[in-house]
Amino acid sequence: QVQLVESGGGLVQPGGSLRLSCAASGSIFSIWPRDWYRQAPGNERELVAQITHSGNTYYADSVKGRFTISRDNAKNTVYLQMNSLKPEDTAVYYCHTPNHWGQGTQVTVSS
Numbered sequence: 197q198v199q200l201v202e203s204g205g206g207l208v209q210p211g212g213s214l215r216l217s218c219a220a221s222g223s224i225f226s227i228w229p230r231d232w233y234r235q236a237p238g239n240e241r242e243l244v245a246q247i248t249h250s251g252n253t254y255y256a257d258s259v260k261g262r263f264t265i266s267r268d269n270a271k272n273t274v275y276l277q278m279n280s281l282k283p284e285d286t287a288v289y290y291c292h293t294p295n296h297w298g299q300g301t302q303v304t305v306s307s
Contacts, residue, residue, distance in 0.1 A: 198222035200291045205301030212305070213279045218291030218298055220272040228294055230267055230274040234287035234303075241290070245276060259285075281305045 204216040216232065227249045235241040245265040246254040253265055264277040274291065283305045291298035 198296050200293065200296055200298035202289065202291050202298045202301040205289060205303045207304045207306065208281055209307050210282060210305055212281050213277070214281065214303060216276040216278070216289055216291075216301060216303075218274045218276075220274075220293065230265075231292040232265060232274075232276045233290045233292055234285075235290070235300075236284075236287040239287075244289070247274065278303070 199221045200218055201221070202216060202218050204214060206214060208214055218230070229246055229248045231246045232244045233241050234244050242256065244256050244259055245263055247265045247267050249269065255263060255265070262278065262280045265274065266277070267274040276289070278285065285303060286305050287303060288300040289303050290300045
């Protein structure tokens with residue numbers, strides 16, 4: 197049974213920071229790329245950031261310079277450090293690896 201479990205979401209003021217974690221269990225191979233997606237109400241799910249096994253990264257233009265994705269292959273865990281958060285970052289954030297999704301964690305940026 198493969199599972200991706202996100203944690204770290206919550207309510208934060210504009211300009212604040214949050215760190216999301218996604219722990220994988222089961223037959224998740226550490227060589228697979230790992231992604232973070234998000235979905236705001238009324239919007240389609242969008243790719244936020246991706247990291248390969250070797251550490252190559254991709255970021256959506258909207259988060260470039262503010263978000264950092266990283267991974268610990270030994271722990272099968274991926275992280276998303278989110279700084280300078282804006283209200284438009286409010287969404288449910290999902291961890292993803294090929295053919296597998298986490299349950300999502302809510303991030304709300306509001307004063």
